[in-house]
Amino acid sequence: MNSVEISNELKELLNGDNIKVQLSVPQLVEKATERGEATLTVDGALRAETGKYTGRSPKDKYIVEEESTKDKIDWGSVNRPISAEVFDQLYLKVINYLKEKDELYVFKGFAGADKESQLSLQVITEYAWHNLFCHQLFIRPTEEEAASHVAEFTVIGAPNFKADPLVDGTESETFILVSLEKKIILIGGTEYAGELKKSIFGIMNYLLPERDILSMHCSANVGEDGDVALFFGLSGTGKTTLSADSNRKLIGDDEHGWSDNGVFNIEGGCYAKTINLSAEKEPEIYNAIRFGSVLENVVIDPETRVPDYDDSTLTENTRAAYPIHYIDNIVTPSVAGHPKTIVFLTADAFGVLPPISKLTKEQAMYHFLSGFTSKLAGTERGVTHPEPVFSTCFGSPFLPLPATRYAEMLGEKIDQHGAQVFLVNTGWTGGEYGVGNRMKLSYTRAMVRAAIDGKLTNVDTIQDSVFGLHIPTSIKGVPDEVLNPRDAWADKEAYDQKAAFLSNLFKENFNKFTNVAEDILKKGGPIA
Numbered sequence: 001m002n003s004v005e006i007s008n009e010l011k012e013l014l015n016g017d018n019i020k021v022q023l024s025v026p027q028l029v030e031k032a033t034e035r036g037e038a039t040l041t042v043d044g045a046l047r048a049e050t051g052k053y054t055g056r057s058p059k060d061k062y063i064v065e066e067e068s069t070k071d072k073i074d075w076g077s078v079n080r081p082i083s084a085e086v087f088d089q090l091y092l093k094v095i096n097y098l099k100e101k102d103e104l105y106v107f108k109g110f111a112g113a114d115k116e117s118q119l120s121l122q123v124i125t126e127y128a129w130h131n132l133f134c135h136q137l138f139i140r141p142t143e144e145e146a147a148s149h150v151a152e153f154t155v156i157g158a159p160n161f162k163a164d165p166l167v168d169g170t171e172s173e174t175f176i177l178v179s180l181e182k183k184i185i186l187i188g189g190t191e192y193a194g195e196l197k198k199s200i201f202g203i204m205n206y207l208l209p210e211r212d213i214l215s216m217h218c219s220a221n222v223g224e225d226g227d228v229a230l231f232f233g234l235s236g237t238g239k240t241t242l243s244a245d246s247n248r249k250l251i252g253d254d255e256h257g258w259s260d261n262g263v264f265n266i267e268g269g270c271y272a273k274t275i276n277l278s279a280e281k282e283p284e285i286y287n288a289i290r291f292g293s294v295l296e297n298v299v300i301d302p303e304t305r306v307p308d309y310d311d312s313t314l315t316e317n318t319r320a321a322y323p324i325h326y327i328d329n330i331v332t333p334s335v336a337g338h339p340k341t342i343v344f345l346t347a348d349a350f351g352v353l354p355p356i357s358k359l360t361k362e363q364a365m366y367h368f369l370s371g372f373t374s375k376l377a378g379t380e381r382g383v384t385h386p387e388p389v390f391s392t393c394f395g396s397p398f399l400p401l402p403a404t405r406y407a408e409m410l411g412e413k414i415d416q417h418g419a420q421v422f423l424v425n426t427g428w429t430g431g432e433y434g435v436g437n438r439m440k441l442s443y444t445r446a447m448v449r450a451a452i453d454g455k456l457t458n459v460d461t462i463q464d465s466v467f468g469l470h471i472p473t474s475i476k477g478v479p480d481e482v483l484n485p486r487d488a489w490a491d492k493e494a495y496d497q498k499a500a501f502l503s504n505l506f507k508e509n510f511n512k513f514t515n516v517a518e519d520i521l522k523k524g525g526p527i528a
Contacts, residue, residue, distance in 0.1 A: 041306070048129045050190075050297055057176065091186055110268075132294055229452050263338070344364075344367050351430065351488075353469075359470070363523075467506075
């Protein structure tokens with residue numbers, strides 16, 4: 001099928017009598033509850049279950065191999081190719097399947113708060129609650145924008161349509177197929193709403209660098225003086241906690257672009273983890289869960305409808321989706337200037353990385369490409385000891401282009417705008433997991449605040465002998481002996497062994513980049 005045929009099929013679907021376009025939040029909530037898709041909690045949030053798929057399905061995601069884009073994609077285990085014939089076949093099946101539904105829901109909106117690079121999109125969903133999810137997470141159009149809206153990309157979500165791998169050429173019943181040429185994203189066989197959100201992030205990670213804009217998987221906030229800070233980090237590193245600062249306004253919590261104009265939020269909402277959520281620990285998120293919010297796989301009392309955020313019966317990956325304006329302390333619109341401070345967060349369960357260190361540009365590029373943290377014992381079944389995790393650019397599942405493209409852009413931005421970059425270890429100190437202790441949050445907050453406030457710009461440092469990192473010798477509110485990780489270990493020989501072990505893991509992981517990033521390795525990698 002060519003693009004015209006694809007477009008005609010889509011137009012026919014969108015002109016059907018079963019199409020409901022741009023329903024309001026109350027209308028979508030009513031539809032979802034009436035149809036038995038979801039229930040209301042005591043706080044007024046819409047709560048849904050996603051069945052057997054409670055997270056993303058990365059092995060079921062494919063990019064269509066097309067002449068206009070195939071030479072740009074970083075093909076491999078993340079970006080897996082699929083033929084145009086397979087896409088076309090499933091596309092027609094899904095379109096015909098959806099035509100028979102009694103109701104379909106369409107959201108029209110945008111990705112990217114920067115008007116100059118904004119992506120116009122539409123999402124067609126089988127479920128009303130999926131449409132509410134998209135309404136809250138993408139950027140909602142004004143009445144005037146909605147009247148003239150023309151979608152550049154279309155996401156089609158058909159969770160109850162299951163592929164037949166033997167017939168359809170997929171790995172399983174689930175499929176996330178991306179056609180960059182036809183500008184269609186086809187999702188089926190999974191009810192997990194996160195696939196809708198992340199599919200557009202992947203598209204932005206393709207489009208923005210083509211416009212010389214760095215796309216980033218990070219949170220961002222800004223101070224009263226306009227000083228912007230970025231926070232990169234994988235799950236469990238404290239990204240959400242540390243970027244939520246009562247003295248600074250939130251730009252966004254997960255996806256951003258960095259253009260010649262500055263930083264902008266890609267989304268219009270937040271998608272927060274809720275496991276063990278409490279009003280005391282994370283009041284901003286807790287208070288954002290109200291009418292219009294969507295809870296995924298959160299266990300609720302069947303009679304009182306009170307959520308139990310400590311219950312992981314359905315999954316550890318319980319989530320809340322809500323529009324960003326449900327957070328009080330935000331920037332509107334979600335744009336700001338160029339970052340002054342960049343923070344890479346890691347939870348080193350081996351206890352050998354410094355709690356904070358200043359990075360050179362090459363070190364920043366190296367650690368950006370490495371994206372290191374640790375998966376801790378007890379967080380998943382079968383994990384009995386810390387397991388290192390390397391996620392390129394702190395977001396490898398969502399990067400269609402070669403990772404070095406993003407790292408090189410980061411290096412250029414650091415040079416252009418003089419941003420200072422810090423590696424912050426929120427993991428262990430005084431020994432590895434099981435021996436030492438988790439870094440005190442009060443210490444980490446003091447270090448991050450010092451970095452953002454510019455108090456570490458000219459501070460004295462010592463160079464770590466293994467990783468080559470530059471460690472401040474003194475920070476107000478943090479004991480000096482905590483700053484140098486070796487000093488915090490009682491058994492110095494054990495520290496040296498563990499540091500060498502982690503250094504080798506970094507080097508092994510970086511082998512995949514040595515042909516294209518040798519200069520970054522030489523200047524930014526471990527020195528021992």
